[in-house]
Amino acid sequence: MGQDRRMLTASAIRCLSAADAPRLADLMTAYRRAMSGPAEAMTPEQATPLIERAVSDPDLLLLGADHGGALAGFALAFDLPEIISGSRAGQLDDLFVMPEARGSGLARALIGQLTEIGTARGWTHLRWLVPQDNLTAQRLYQSIADPAPWDSFRIELSQRRSI
Numbered sequence: 001m002g003q004d005r006r007m008l009t010a011s012a013i014r015c016l017s018a019a020d021a022p023r024l025a026d027l028m029t030a031y032r033r034a035m036s037g038p039a040e041a042m043t044p045e046q047a048t049p050l051i052e053r054a055v056s057d058p059d060l061l062l063l064g065a066d067h068g069g070a071l072a073g074f075a076l077a078f079d080l081p082e083i084i085s086g087s088r089a090g091q092l093d094d095l096f097v098m099p100e101a102r103g104s105g106l107a108r109a110l111i112g113q114l115t116e117i118g119t120a121r122g123w124t125h126l127r128w129l130v131p132q133d134n135l136t137a138q139r140l141y142q143s144i145a146d147p148a149p150w151d152s153f154r155i156e157l158s159q160r161r162s163i
Helices: 002-010 018-034 044-056 106-121 135-144
Strands: 013-015 060-067 070-082 087-097 123-128
Touching: 013 106, 018 044, 018 070, 018 087, 044 060, 060 106, 070 106, 070 123, 087 106, 106 123, 106 135
Parallel strands: 087 123
Antiparallel strands: 013 060, 060 070, 070 087
């Protein structure tokens, strides 16, 4: 049964096009709010350049996940040089599925599609970050991936301290 669900949702994963800008803007707004980002709504005019760049830049991957006849999730990833191996790796930067579509296998299918792309491109691995308090996402990721052997740090540039 799980295999069938993965096959069904995998067929719902696709690259986004300009026609997806209004719905992507809605998804980006929901994602920002879920991540405690700015509350103002994203617009299709803000989503369009991201889609256009993904269409023209093979190192930027923007995938959408359809569910119930509508775009219900997205993944933004990068194809990057990987110095340690001398090869390339994938960096999943953002992944979001609307609450009403969670549990449908879309997040798993988005990551599955990225691993297929990465395998075809010769990536050594696909890596991503997950908020420490997102236990639902962590459970999914623990079922499909191994924990990375490093910690994550960031510098808030708007509040930058001396280095």
